[in-house]
Amino acid sequence: MTEFLESRRAESDKRVDRLLSQLAKAQKHAGASACVYLTGSFGRGEASSHSDLDLFILSRSDESPRRPSRLEEICLKADLIEQTRAIGLPEFSGDGEYLALYTVDKLVRTLGCPNDDASNTFTARLLLLLESRPLIGKEVYDEAVHEVLKAYWRDYDDHPKDFMPTFWPTTSHGCGEPSASTMRRGPRPIRRKRRLSGSSRTTS
Structure with a gap:
């Protein structure tokens, strides 16, 4: 191999x-x-x-x-x-x-x-x-x-103890910025399984 x-x-x-x-x-x-x-x-x-x-x-x-x-x-x-x-x-x-x-x-x-x-x-x-x-x-x-x-990592300084580099697909507070209620729930990872354009590979 x-x-x-x-x-x-x-x-x-x-x-x-x-x-x-x-x-x-x-x-x-x-x-x-x-x-x-x-x-x-x-x-x-x-x-x-x-x-x-x-x-x-x-x-x-x-x-x-x-x-x-x-x-x-x-x-x-x-x-x-x-x-x-x-x-x-x-x-x-x-x-x-x-x-x-x-x-x-x-x-x-x-x-x-x-x-x-x-x-x-x-x-x-x-x-x-x-x-x-x-x-x-x-x-x-x-x-x-x-x-x-x-x-x-741009929001790390706001909550360094529990920060996760994840992004929410859409919010009412602007693209990529979680709402206050979302922030209270804490970050949740986004799971995707999509075909990458021009390729047969997928991400999850």
């Missing part, structure tokens, strides 16, 4: 390195304001010769200049598509439906929101934390991981 996993990791690293060597244009368009991170089999280092590429594009902020311009975003996506084709990787799933740019602001803002799943930010956030690796823009990637983790 160890030998098998090591061979898969070597295959993953080889293909990622080859792709990265072709992405000079994408790196230029991302600049210091965005990153691209891999998830799925490439993020876990388990890719085979038949694996497709699951990735997310993430910028620092909703505000310019901490995010690529619209034209830079288009060029970045175009280079990712062109170079994955050039090295023989399968087409992006859903005809590129999930090849979208997210922001760290949005990943944090949608925590506990009713549209978190529908906007795919739930998937982008969880996979960022659980199984990702940076392809482009490691500094932005590291900052994103830090900011998202920090968001889960």
